[in-house]
Amino acid sequence: MTTPARLAIVIAIAASFAAAQSLDFATYRAKVEPIFLKKREGHARCVVCHAGAGNAFRLQPLDPGATNWTEEESRKNFEAVSRLVNSANLLSSPILKHPLAGTAGGDDFHSGGRQFQSKNDPDWKTIADWARGSQSK
Ligand code: HEC
Numbered sequence: 001m002t003t004p005a006r007l008a009i010v011i012a013i014a015a016s017f018a019a020a021q022s023l024d025f026a027t028y029r030a031k032v033e034p035i036f037l038k039k040r041e042g043h044a045r046c047v048v049c050h051a052g053a054g055n056a057f058r059l060q061p062l063d064p065g066a067t068n069w070t071e072e073e074s075r076k077n078f079e080a081v082s083r084l085v086n087s088a089n090l091l092s093s094p095i096l097k098h099p100l101a102g103t104a105g106g107d108d109f110h111s112g113g114r115q116f117q118s119k120n121d122p123d124w125k126t127i128a129d130w131a132r133g134s135q136s137k
Contacts, residue, residue: 023082023134029074032081032130035123037068043113046099050112056094057084087134096128 036046036059051061058080060073069077084095091097091105099115100106106114116124 025078027130028078031126043115085131093131
């Protein structure tokens with residue numbers, strides 16, 4: 001690989017890192033995180049399988065009796081979920097692609113099922129809008 005090509009890659013990585021840094025925590029906490037707690041018809045809630053999960057979508061376990069995460073726990077969730085956003089190619093972001101039905105452009109298989117039937121699902125759009133915030137800045 002030539003030196004300019006290497007340099008271009010380094011710049012691209014640095015740029016995507018900078019973009020990921022601009023994902024907004026307040027929006028995440030107010031709008032995106034509740035989706036992970038919400039019961040969707042015919043599906044288990046994301047938190048049921050993803051709290052303490054061994055895969056990259058790792059949510060903090062809720063405290064006993066708690067119906068929401070503390071701010072500190074939310075920040076850890078935010079860090080994990082931010083890593084699942086690919087600002088250079090939004091639709092390839094695992095957080096958008098993996099739970100989306102394969103027929104709608106998502107991955108063919110997710111153990112947690114096709115949580116979002118299409119990109120018109122309001123919750124899917126909410127996550128996408130938040131992730132898009134990483135592109136404009
Ligand atoms: C019934 C359990 C279950 C539920 C409910 C569930 N998931 Fe999953 N999910 C899994 C398992 C197991 C994996 C890892 C294996 C796989 O890819 O299927 C996974 C993988 C993922 C991944 C990829 C993580 C990685 O390592 O790349 C994402 C993103 C994801 N799930 C998002 C969601 C979202 C968003 C919801 C809720 C809308 C959800 N999941 C609900 C079981 C579940």
